[in-house]
Amino acid sequence: MRNYFINARGRHWLLIIILLAVSAYLPYLIFGAYPIAKRVNLEQEQIEAIVEELDLPNYYELYDYESTEAEQLLEKQAFDGWEGGKCRFCHAVRKDDRDRMAPSLYKILGRPAAVSENFTYSDVLINMRENGLVWTPETIDAFISDPENFVPGNRMRVEGIKDAKTRELIINYLIRESK
Ligand code: HEC
Incomplete structure (x- = not known):
């Protein structure tokens, strides 16, 4: 059971990181907007x-x-x-x-x-x-x-x-x- 929670949390983080990466990349892909550096x-x-x-x-x-x-x-x-x-x-x-x-x-x-x-x-x-x-x-x-x-x-x-x-x-x- 404990293992399950540890794994699930790991997966959540992975999912969040993937979502962040996608949300930074999509505006670039679609509109050419640059997320970070000015x-x-x-x-x-x-x-x-x-x-x-x-x-x-x-x-x-x-x-x-x-x-x-x-x-x-x-x-x-x-x-x-x-x-x-x-x-x-x-x-x-x-x-x-x-x-x-x-x-x-x-x-x-x-x-x-x-x-x-x-x-x-x-x-x-x-x-x-x-x-x-x-x-x-x-x-x-x-x-x-x-x-x-x-x-x-x-x-x-x-x-x-x-x-x-x-x-x-x-x-x-x-x-x-x-x-
Ligand atoms: C989807 C978003 C988007 C739309 C819609 C759009 N542009 Fe742009 N435009 C950009 C981006 C991003 C750049 C910068 C391109 C680069 O750095 O290669 C740009 C650059 C320019 C530039 C050069 C600006 C400079 O400072 O050198 C001009 C002029 C321009 N656009 C005019 C227009 C006009 C007129 C329209 C409507 C017909 C239009 N754009 C529609 C995103 C857009």
Whole structure:
């Protein structure tokens, strides 16, 4: 009888360890979220140095336009919605949004790839930054139309958005909301 309890307790622990391991791994597997380490990616000055060298336009001013309320609703649906990009499910957009399981897209336009705070990026995305990838309306469009092809081996687990109009709405949303 005593032996039974000792064995049963041993098995419980094993089960708990397995459950913990699975619960840490599943978000990674499904969403690409990293459970533990937070890596500081680049110091603010380093980020500014990259951007300065490239002499990019201010995309927020360049593409600024007044969208109607109906357009804004469509943009929001494309960004949030399950039929759209589901981007909201993983990404924060505004400065004061709570952190989600993916990097924040606050001020994403004109920013080098893989520099958002509090997120452990995949090495392939960091490599792309080192090779000069900067997020602009064009590169975001290319990325979300086929993430795996644009950055092979990245951890954003989403199917590409094939519909060009939906991608345009998503990017308009980012121009409007992420500044
Ligand atoms: C299932 C969760 C998930 C969804 C849905 C998702 N993303 Fe991502 N996204 C991620 C993760 C995780 C990364 C980081 C990838 C890496 O490190 O390889 C990422 C990275 C990015 C980046 C690069 C960020 C940076 O700092 O370099 C952009 C831009 C982006 N996503 C835009 C979008 C857009 C637009 C949508 C909607 C069409 C979207 N994402 C939907 C999880 C998601």
